[in-house]
Amino acid sequence: MLRKVFYLAGLALQFTVPSLYGQVREKGEVFDLVHLERHQFKFDLFAPGLSYELGVFRNQTVSTSLGLGLATYQEGYALGLAWNNRYRYYHNLSRRASNNKNVSGNSGNYIAAAQAIFFSQLRLATDIGGPDDFNLGFYGLVYGIQRTYPKGFNFNVELGAGYYRGDGAVSGYGPLLSLNFGWVATKRKSKRPVFE
Numbered sequence: 001m002l003r004k005v006f007y008l009a010g011l012a013l014q015f016t017v018p019s020l021y022g023q024v025r026e027k028g029e030v031f032d033l034v035h036l037e038r039h040q041f042k043f044d045l046f047a048p049g050l051s052y053e054l055g056v057f058r059n060q061t062v063s064t065s066l067g068l069g070l071a072t073y074q075e076g077y078a079l080g081l082a083w084n085n086r087y088r089y090y091h092n093l094s095r096r097a098s099n100n101k102n103v104s105g106n107s108g109n110y111i112a113a114a115q116a117i118f119f120s121q122l123r124l125a126t127d128i129g130g131p132d133d134f135n136l137g138f139y140g141l142v143y144g145i146q147r148t149y150p151k152g153f154n155f156n157v158e159l160g161a162g163y164y165r166g167d168g169a170v171s172g173y174g175p176l177l178s179l180n181f182g183w184v185a186t187k188r189k190s191k192r193p194v195f196e
Helices: 002-027 093-098
Strands: 039-044 049-057 060-073 076-090 108-126 135-148 153-167 172-184
Touching (some): 076 135
Antiparallel strands (some): 039 049, 076 108, 153 172
């Protein structure tokens, strides 16, 4: 009798575990990138430069870019080559996908922790007082919108505020506005996610 109970329990587990696993896989696990790209490399055309975005967790990416940038705060402005880093949290990918909107190429809205470094050797113009060889760093938060279209064209707009820390110049607070238009060189996922 006990042998039949164990046999029936084992048989029941064989049928329920795969169906439970299928339901978990459809929603995606923490490290699954249901809507995000694992790797996305982009040429920025508006502010000439290069960008790379890496999907790390569900709805979260880290990105880095090198290109023309403008720092402006209460002490003045600096225009030149800037190195930008972001930790992005995309908050509307599931809603966009359920409304049949494009999510490929990380097309979504995000909140990000932002860092930018403006190097003195690569500066084109400035009106900030101080020595000629000062560097400037930005640390703050931004809200961004990114869209990638079927042919690979991409635009990204960010607006935020933060602290500009001067290395050899006066520090202060100010806004950050970023506008990029470019082309995604890596292959993108389909518009609709495919669950395995």
